Amino acid sequence: MKRLFQKKLFYSFVTAVLVLVSCEKEKGLDTINQSTEKQMIDFCGLKVKLPTGYDEKVLSLNLSDLQGNYYSNKSKFGLKSASSDEMDITLEEMDNLVTSVLIHYPNTDSLTERDIEIIQNDFNGIDEIKIYENIDVIDSFYNALIRYDYVDTLSKHYSLNLKSTNDYLGYDVSKAEFWALVWHPRLVKPTRSATDKAIELTGQYFPGQAAWRTKADAFRHAIWNALIAKYVGDKKNKIDECVDWAKKFTDKHEEGAERPADMTQEDFDFDKAMDYHNNKIGRDYFKSVAWTDKRKWYQPTRVKAPSETTMADAIFEKTKVAKKVSSKSQINSYPSNLVYIKD
Incomplete structure (x- = not known):
C-alpha cells in the first residue's frame, strides 16, 4: 500500500509537470511542431497536407531521432535515462496508448469510406483508384506521423502498474521490445x-x-x-x-x-x-x-x-x-x- 501511495503521489507531480510542459509547447517551445497551419508538400510524388502544427522534419525521423525525442521528454520529468534497460511499461499499456493515437488516422490496412475521405482530404483530392495504387506511400506518410505521436504519448506516460516482473509476458517490456513496437505501431x-x-x-x-x-x-x-x-x-x-x-x-x-x-x-x-x-x-x-x-x-x-x-x-x-x-x-x-x- 505504501508503494502504491508513493506512486500515486509521484504521478500527481508528473501530471502537474506535464501540464506546464504542454503550456510551453503551445507557446512554441517545441522545435519540431512549429507550423500553425496546414502546409502542402510533396511526399514521394504525391501532394499532401501536413496536419496543423507539424513540421516536414517529422516525416524523415529515424529510430535514433525518435529515441532522442523520447529520452529528452522523459528527462524533463526526471523519469528515465537512455542508459536504463527498463521501460516501466507493459505490452497492455503500449497497446492502449497506441490505440489512442491510431484513432486519429485512417486505417490503411482496411479502408472504410471514412478512411478514404480522410485520405482524399489530406492528399489533395486524390481519387479512390490512385489511393489503392499508392497505398504503400500513403501508409508510410501516416506511419511517420503515428510514430512521432506515439513517442510523444509514451514519453508522457507514467505507469501505476504493479505487476510482478516475474509474470510471463506481463512484466514491463524490455528496451529492445519497446523500440521494435514503436517502429511498427500498427x-x-x-x-x-x-x-x-x-x-x-x-x-x-x-x-x-x-x-x-x-x-x-x-x-x-x-x-x-x-x-x-x-x-x-x-x-x-x-x-x-x-x-x-x-x-x-x-x-x-x-x-x-x-x-x-x-x-x-x-x-x-x-x-x-x-x-x-x-x-x-x-x-x-x-x-x-x-x-x-x-x-x-x-x-x-x-x-x-x-x-x-x-x-x-x-x-x-x-x-x-x-x-x-x-x-x-x-x-x-x-x-x-x-x-x-x-x-
Whole structure:
C-alpha cells in the first residue's frame, strides 16, 4: 500500500509537470511542431497536407531521432535515462496508448469510406483508384506521423502498474521490445492479442501445469510465434513478412531477458536456446499452413492461416513427440521437434 501511495503521489507531480510542459509547447517551445497551419508538400510524388502544427522534419525521423525525442521528454520529468534497460511499461499499456493515437488516422490496412475521405482530404483530392495504387506511400506518410505521436504519448506516460516482473509476458517490456513496437505501431495490437491468446491456450491445453522448461513451455513459445505471424497477417501481404515480424519481436523478447540471480550463465543460455528453438518451430509451422488471399482487384493481398484452435491442436500434437534435452548442444539434434528440459 505504501508503494502504491508513493506512486500515486509521484504521478500527481508528473501530471502537474506535464501540464506546464504542454503550456510551453503551445507557446512554441517545441522545435519540431512549429507550423500553425496546414502546409502542402510533396511526399514521394504525391501532394499532401501536413496536419496543423507539424513540421516536414517529422516525416524523415529515424529510430535514433525518435529515441532522442523520447529520452529528452522523459528527462524533463526526471523519469528515465537512455542508459536504463527498463521501460516501466507493459505490452497492455503500449497497446492502449497506441490505440489512442491510431484513432486519429485512417486505417490503411482496411479502408472504410471514412478512411478514404480522410485520405482524399489530406492528399489533395486524390481519387479512390490512385489511393489503392499508392497505398504503400500513403501508409508510410501516416506511419511517420503515428510514430512521432506515439513517442510523444509514451514519453508522457507514467505507469501505476504493479505487476510482478516475474509474470510471463506481463512484466514491463524490455528496451529492445519497446523500440521494435514503436517502429511498427500498427503491429502492437496484433502482437499483444497473440501474446494473450498464447497464454490462454497454454492454460487450456496444459491445465495446472508449470510452464517453465516443460512441454507446456515449449507449446507456449511455439503457439505464440505462430499466432503473432497469423495476427499480423491482416497487415501484411507476404507470408515471409509475417514470419519476419514474429521472429523479430520474439528475438527481442529473448534478448531482453534477465538472468535470475540463482541461475548460472550456462544454465541461462541453455534455457534461452530452448526458447529460440521452440519459437522457430512455431514459425515454421505457420509458414507451412499459411496462404495469401486477394478478394478484389483493388484490395490488398493479405496473409491468412487456419483458426487458432486448428493451429493449437497441431502444435499440441507436436508436444507428444517433443524431445527432452539435457544440454544446449543436444537441441541442434532435433531441428524439427519441440524440445523441453524437464517433465
